[in-house]
Amino acid sequence: MSPQQKALILLEKQGKFEVGSRSIPSPGPGQLLVKVQSAALNPVDYKIQELGIFVEQYPAVLGMDIAGIVQEVGPGVGNFSKGDNVLAHCEFSNDMAAFQQYTLTDASFTAKIPSHQSFDSAATVPLGxxxxxxxxxxxxxxxxxxxxxxxxxxxxxxxxxxxxxxxxxxxxxxxxxxxxxxxxxxxxxxxxxxxxxxxxxxxxxxxxxxxxxxxxxxxxxxxxxxxxxxxxxxxxxxxxxxxxxxxxxxxxxxxxxxxxxxxxxxxxxxxxxxxTYGAPHVPQNQELCRGSWAMVEHWLSEGTIQPNKFEILPNGLEGIIGGLERMKNGEVSGTKLVAHPQDTQ
Ligand SMILES: NC(=O)c1ccc[n+]([C@@H]2O[C@H](COP(=O)([O-])OP(=O)(O)OC[C@H]3O[C@@H](n4cnc5c(N)ncnc54)[C@H](OP(=O)(O)O)[C@@H]3O)[C@@H](O)[C@H]2O)c1
Structure with missing residues (x-):
């Protein structure tokens, strides 16, 4: 059996979230495999669950924002190495989603985290x-x-x-x-x-x-x-x-x-x-976002861009369920909620 990881899985359209197991994917050309240390929550995550939008294939893994450690570098990627601390913008695709312990990222929309920034802080950046x-x-x-x-x-x-x-x-x-x-x-x-x-x-x-x-x-x-x-x-x-x-x-x-x-x-x-549509992967945004992602490490390092304030959710991936509920109820103000997938029981 291929190596397994824990993931927060939306079982069916507008269904329930449940922590389960799935395979750890391997990076293809232009991709990285990242061990997810911090995953940030966004309103789109509860809207997908509530309204059934954006995602067509179920069971689904959601989540747009990650920070973590590069585990494997795919073919053709020259600017990242195993062990780099990175942040990245995920996609509506199970192997490239945030709410799991390992995810693939597109190297074009991944950046290194400067040494003074934490994974939690960096994870608040990509989608916003x-x-x-x-x-x-x-x-x-x-x-x-x-x-x-x-x-x-x-x-x-x-x-x-x-x-x-x-x-x-x-x-x-x-x-x-x-x-x-x-x-x-x-x-x-x-x-x-x-x-x-x-x-x-x-x-x-x-x-x-x-x-x-x-x-x-x-x-x-x-x-x-x-x-x-x-x-x-x-x-x-x-x-x-x-x-x-x-x-x-x-x-x-x-x-x-x-x-x-x-x-x-x-x-x-x-x-x-x-x-607007903040996905860097769509053809209309790719060139623009390649340009901005090339700046992200510098911006974070110089303090030109200050990440959002954040709050850590308890209980690893399980904690995301309550966090999304709080966001839906308008109970989160001026703060990004962040989960630690590696802390999942
Ligand atoms: N099109 C896209 O690609 C895209 C991408 C990302 C997000 N979005 C959408 O953009 C919206 C914002 O996303 P987000 O992640 O930035 O949300 P967020 O951080 O979760 O938003 C929470 C904040 O909204 C503020 N707020 C709520 N109602 C307000 C109002 N009437 N006037 C001023 N501020 C208000 C609250 O401010 P106070 O606490 O100070 O009152 C709170 O701090 C969401 O609907 C999201 O789905 C779209």
């Missing part, structure tokens, strides 16, 4: 950062802003304001940090007042309570800047936040969304609402 990247810089799934790491990019957005709705969310935190890197100013973000300090630590220059109405927020922002708001990144993208974002947006502006659009694109004003 990629979604901020594709939303801001994607030609297909985003506003098409020139990325700051490209030669002609950088300060080209300087003195342009940006509004980020949901600055304490995982995606919002990375959107703020990339907005800072792109030279936006002011960077205006909303969240609960208890998260003001956190959101400002990411680089927001101005903070407003998420409970303000669109009109109240517009009035408050008009005291901060008289420049038109051409970019709003709505990391939350519920109908009510999209409505607020739309109210703030100037003519020809872009509302970047993390969920499908509920606002109607308007006549004459040229405003766009663009749902």
């Amino acid at each position: 950062l990629d979604t901020a990247v594709t939303g801001l810089y994607g030609e297909h799934f985003g506003a098409g802003i020139t990325p700051p790491w490209s030669k002609i990019g950088g300060d080209n957005q300087s003195k342009e304001p940006i509004v980020i709705i949901g600055g304490s969310s995982s995606v919002g935190a990375y959107a703020i940090q990339l907005a800072r890197l792109s030279g936006f100013y002011p960077i205006i973000a909303t969240a609960s007042p208890s998260n003001e300090k956190l959101v400002k630590s990411y680089g927001a220059t101005h903070f407003f309570d998420r409970n303000l109405s669109g009109n109240q927020l517009k009035a408050a922002i008009s005291k901060v800047t008289d420049s038109p708001i051409r970019i709003v990144y709505d990391a939350i993208s519920l109908p009510e936040t999209q409505h607020i974002g739309w109210e703030l947006l100037a003519e020809n502006g872009t509302l970047i969304l993390t969920l499908p659009a509920t606002v109607k694109e308007d006549e004459g004003k040229g405003r766009k609402a663009i749902p």
